[in-house]
Amino acid sequence: MTDRHETPLERxxxxxxxxxxxxxxxxxxxxxxxxxxxxLAFTQRFTGLDTVQRGTYVTTLLLAVTASIxxxxxxxxxxxxxxxxxxxxxxxxxxxxxxxxxIFLSLALTGSVLLVVDVVLGRTAGxxxxxxxxxxxxxxxxxxxxxxxxxxxxxxxxAADPPRxxxxxxx
Numbered sequence: 001m002t003d004r005h006e007t008p009l010e011r012x013x014x015x016x017x018x019x020x021x022x023x024x025x026x027x028x029x030x031x032x033x034x035x036x037x038x039x040l041a042f043t044q045r046f047t048g049l050d051t052v053q054r055g056t057y058v059t060t061l062l063l064a065v066t067a068s069i070x071x072x073x074x075x076x077x078x079x080x081x082x083x084x085x086x087x088x089x090x091x092x093x094x095x096x097x098x099x100x101x102x103i104f105l106s107l108a109l110t111g112s113v114l115l116v117v118d119v120v121l122g123r124t125a126g127x128x129x130x131x132x133x134x135x136x137x138x139x140x141x142x143x144x145x146x147x148x149x150x151x152x153x154x155x156x157x158x159a160a161d162p163p164r165x166x167x168x169x170x171x
Contacts, residue, residue, distance in 0.1 A: 016087065019074065019095060019098060023074060023098060026071055026098075026105070027071050030105060033064050033105075033108060034064045036112070037057070037061045040057060049119070053115060056114055056115045060107075060108055060114075063107045064108040064112075066104045066108075067101050067102075067104035070097050071097075071098065071101040073097045074097055077090055077094060102141055107134075110131075110134040111130070114130035117129045
């Protein structure tokens, strides 16, 4: 790990700015998904949805709303606690909110795909494709970072260990 020679407050400021930049990228996608879902209820085909499809729609809409709320919460949190000397707390809580937002976003994406594929190709295909979407979100957003973190931690611990002397050759 490279020492940046920053104070704890400078580090908290940098971490918060990095988090906000991540949230800006995510928020655009969430807004597009939410807008798509809002418009669906006003299309002619919506009246032809069966009970399961309508339930999927409402659930997905609520998941998208929840994701949007979680992704915008750090800005509200920062505004409410501005100049209170709790930047590290804001960063920690905001990071958790963003993580929870990713979970709800993955479920909203899954539900959206389930609904569309169900309408276009049928329920079985919808469930299969939605399961793949959920697995892909889990793989890319959770398993990949976890694996990289473990690998990086292993490299750091090996780099911190002093070199070991080879045992004498018995032969």
